[in-house]
Amino acid sequence: MAFIALATLTAFFNLDMLGDYYASWGVPGLLRALISALAGVFLPFVVLPLGAVSIGSAIENGTVRVLLSKPLRRRDFFLGTLLSDISAVFIGATLYLATLVAYALHLGAPLSKTLELGLAFGSLLFLSLVQYLALGYLLSAFMRGRKGLLASLLLAFAVPISVVAVYPSFDVLARKALFVPSPLLQHIVLGMAVSPKSELPPKPVGEILNYPGNLALLVVPTLVYLAVSWLKFRRADLR
Amino acid sequence: MIRIENLVKTYKDVKALDGLNLEVKKGQIYGFLGPNGAGKSTTILSTLGLIFPQEGRIELFGEEVFRDGKYDEGRLVKAKARIGYMPEHATLWDFLTPVQTLSVIADAFGIPKAEKEKRINELLDLVGLKDARRRKVGKFSKGMRQRLLLAQALINDPDLLILDEPMTGLDPTGIAEFKEIIREQRRAGKTVFFSSHILAHVEEVCDTVGVIVKGKLRVEDSLDNIKREFLRKLATRLSWRQINPWTSAVLGGRSRRLGRISTG
Numbered sequence: 001m002a003f004i005a006l007a008t009l010t011a012f013f014n015l016d017m018l019g020d021y022y023a024s025w026g027v028p029g030l031l032r033a034l035i036s037a038l039a040g041v042f043l044p045f046v047v048l049p050l051g052a053v054s055i056g057s058a059i060e061n062g063t064v065r066v067l068l069s070k071p072l073r074r075r076d077f078f079l080g081t082l083l084s085d086i087s088a089v090f091i092g093a094t095l096y097l098a099t100l101v102a103y104a105l106h107l108g109a110p111l112s113k114t115l116e117l118g119l120a121f122g123s124l125l126f127l128s129l130v131q132y133l134a135l136g137y138l139l140s141a142f143m144r145g146r147k148g149l150l151a152s153l154l155l156a157f158a159v160p161i162s163v164v165a166v167y168p169s170f171d172v173l174a175r176k177a178l179f180v181p182s183p184l185l186q187h188i189v190l191g192m193a194v195s196p197k198s199e200l201p202p203k204p205v206g207e208i209l210n211y212p213g214n215l216a217l218l219v220v221p222t223l224v225y226l227a228v229s230w231l232k233f234r235r236a237d238l239r
Numbered sequence: 240m241i242r243i244e245n246l247v248k249t250y251k252d253v254k255a256l257d258g259l260n261l262e263v264k265k266g267q268i269y270g271f272l273g274p275n276g277a278g279k280s281t282t283i284l285s286t287l288g289l290i291f292p293q294e295g296r297i298e299l300f301g302e303e304v305f306r307d308g309k310y311d312e313g314r315l316v317k318a319k320a321r322i323g324y325m326p327e328h329a330t331l332w333d334f335l336t337p338v339q340t341l342s343v344i345a346d347a348f349g350i351p352k353a354e355k356e357k358r359i360n361e362l363l364d365l366v367g368l369k370d371a372r373r374r375k376v377g378k379f380s381k382g383m384r385q386r387l388l389l390a391q392a393l394i395n396d397p398d399l400l401i402l403d404e405p406m407t408g409l410d411p412t413g414i415a416e417f418k419e420i421i422r423e424q425r426r427a428g429k430t431v432f433f434s435s436h437i438l439a440h441v442e443e444v445c446d447t448v449g450v451i452v453k454g455k456l457r458v459e460d461s462l463d464n465i466k467r468e469f470l471r472k473l474a475t476r477l478s479w480r481q482i483n484p485w486t487s488a489v490l491g492g493r494s495r496r497l498g499r500i501s502t503g
Contacts, residue, residue: 061329062329062330063329063330065289066326066344066388068287068288069401070348071347071348237289238290239284
C-alpha cells in the first residue's frame with residue numbers, strides 16, 4: 001500500500017518536471033525522467049525494505065508460526081508472501097506508469113509511440129522492481145527484523161553512491177554498466193537508452209534487450225536471490 | 240497422539256532439548272510444566288515442524304513425522320489438519336477484524352464458506368469476542384488477542400489442541416474462562432497439550448503433568464502423585480538441592496516458601 005501511494009504521489013508531484021522533459025525532448029525525454037525517478041527513489045527506498053521485512057517480520061511477530069501450524073507447507077507460505085509482494089509492486093508500477101502515459105497523452109504525445117515505449121520500459125522496470133524485492137528477501141534470510149531493514153536502507157544508499165563513484169561518465173556507464181548486476185545500474189542504463197542527449201540517442205527496445213547479458217541481468221540475479229532465500233527459509237528455525 | 244523420543248535440539252551452544260522423551264495419549268489433558276527456558280516452546284515448535292531438532296523422533300497420531308533432522312512434510316501437513324495451535328507470543332494481522340482473521344485461518348483448512356461463517360460466530364461467542372467482531376485486531380488488548388489466538392486454534396475443531404503458555408496476560412476471569420474451555424475440550428473427548436511455567440494454571444484442568452527442566456523430562460505423573468512424591472522426598476530428608484530441579488518447576492511461585500521451610 002505504501003508503495004502504491006508513494007508511486008502515485010511522486011508521479012503527481014513530478015508532473016511539471018515531466019512536462020518540461022516532454023516539451024524539450026518528447027516521449028523519450030518523459031520516459032527518461034520516469035525511469036530516473038523510479039530508479040532513484042522507489043527501487044532502493046521502498047521495494048528493497050519491503051522485501052527485507054516481508055518474511056522477517058512474519059517470523060518476528062509470530063504470524064508465520066500461526067500459519068505454518070495449519071496444514072500448509074513452507075513452500076506455500078514463501079510463494080504466497082512473494083506473490084502478494086509482487087502483486088503490490090505490480091499494482092504500484094502500473095498505476096505509476098498509467099499516470100505518466102495518461103499525462104504524456106494529455107500533452108499531445110502520439111498514442112502508439114507512447115504506448116509502445118511505456119509498455120516496453122514498464123515491463124523492464126517491473127522486472128527490476130522484482131529484482132530489488134528479491135534482494136530484500138535475500139537480506140532478510142540472513143538478518144531479521146530491524147537489522148535487515150537497516151541493512152536494506154544502507155544498501156539503498158550505498159548503491160547509488162557507488163554508481164556515481166565508479167561511473168562518473170554517463171557514456172562509460174551506458175557502455176559498461178549492463179555487465180554489473182545491480183538493479184539501479186540497469187535503470188540508469190535503461191534511462192540512457194531513451195536519453196534525450198544528442199550523444200546518446202534513443203534506441204529501439206529490441207536493441208536495448210540485445211545488449212549482451214541485459215535481459216539476463218534483469219532475470220538471473222532475481223532467481224539467484226530468491227533461490228538462496230528459499231533455501232535458508234526452508235530450514236530456518238521459526239521461533 | 241504425540242510421541243517424542245530422544246529429541247535433541249541445540250541453539251548454537253545452548254542445549255534446549257537434551258534427549259527428551261514424552262508421550263501424550265488420546266483424551267489426555269497434559270500440562271507441560273517447566274521454568275522459563277526449560278525447553279517447553281522448543282518441544283512444541285518441534286512437534287509442529289517449525290524448528291529443526293538435530294536428533295530424535297516425533298510421531299503424531301501414530302505416524303512418524305520426524306526422524307533425525309528431517310521432517311516428512313506430507314505426513315506433517317496431514318497431521319496438522321487435526322491440530323489446533325496457540326502460540327505464546329504472536330501478533331495476527333492488526334488491520335483485520337477478528338472475523339476476517341478467522342476467515343483467513345479457516346481458508347488454510349479449506350473449510351467450506353457456510354460452515355466457516357457458522358464456526359466463526361460460534362468461536363467468537365465462545366471466547367467472548369462477539370461484541371468486538373467488527374473492531375480491528377490492532378486495537379485489541381493483550382487479553383483480547385489471547386482470546387483470538389485461542390479461537391484460531393479451535394477453528395478446525397482439532398483432535399489435538401496444543402497451547403503454549405495460553406494464560407499469560409489473562410486476568411483471573413479470563414483464566415477461569417480459559418480453564419472452562421479446556422474442560423469442554425476434555426468433555427468432547429479431545430486431547431490438550433499445554434505448557435505453562437505456573438502451577439496454578441495447570442491445576443484443576445490437567446490429568447497428567449510432565450515437568451521439563453533443562454531440556455529433559457524430569458517427572459511425569461498426575462499432579463496429585465507428583466505432590467505426594469515431593470512430600471515423601473521431603474520426609475526422607477533429601478536435601479533441597481537433590482529435589483529442586485523438578486520441584487521448583489512444579490511448585491512455581493510456592494517453591495521459594497517451601498524452600499525456606501525445607502532449609503530452615
